[in-house]
Amino acid sequence: DGGITQSPKYLFRKEGQNVTLSCEQNLNHDAMYWYRQDPGQGLRLIYYSQIVNDFQKGDIAEGYSVSREKKESFPLTVTSAQKNPTAFYLCASSFAAPPLGYTFGSGTRLTVV
């Protein structure tokens, strides 16, 4: 599916629970990113990783955590500390600077119930 796969497509979480969103790419991209999109809003950067075992906070990292143990994978955990987690989450990957070939996954819609 375009070389970058997100799962699941829909996710429901009870308040107080942690959930992990999966992102896998087979494009041999070095960098991977997580964005949050709220209805009618733009794309806000949560975390990004330029190389394995290294990642940086984006603009809205509070309440989220990530890991980058493999080049192909960049999972995002939405923790119970995230006060308003209901949103559409998009993963992306790209080659090195400048970020050419910036490709998005199909997204995960997370709903807190």
Add this chain to the structure above:
Amino acid sequence: GENVEQHPSTLSVQEGDSAVIKCTYSDSASNYFPWYKQELGKRPQLIIDIRSNVGEKKDQRIAVTLNKTAKHFSLHITETQPEDSAVYFCAASIQGAQKLVFGQGTRLTINP
């Protein structure tokens, strides 16, 4: 850090007319400017991009222009069609950076 402002937030045009979306950026070191189209419930997809050493780029009905002095770039869609209805995002990347900074998006509606 880099900041990208996008206008208008919504745009409605008659089928066959042209649409123009404008973005301004804050950091003169920005050197890469892509545009993405996002249909309802789908992922954003790259439609055109431009590097800072080029002033204009065209791809069929779509064109992007860049004014480095004024620090703004624009998306032009000619002969609009119903399938052009979507949300469009501009973005910018600072030289040496590996991340894109996105504008707030423009919801384009093509009226038949």
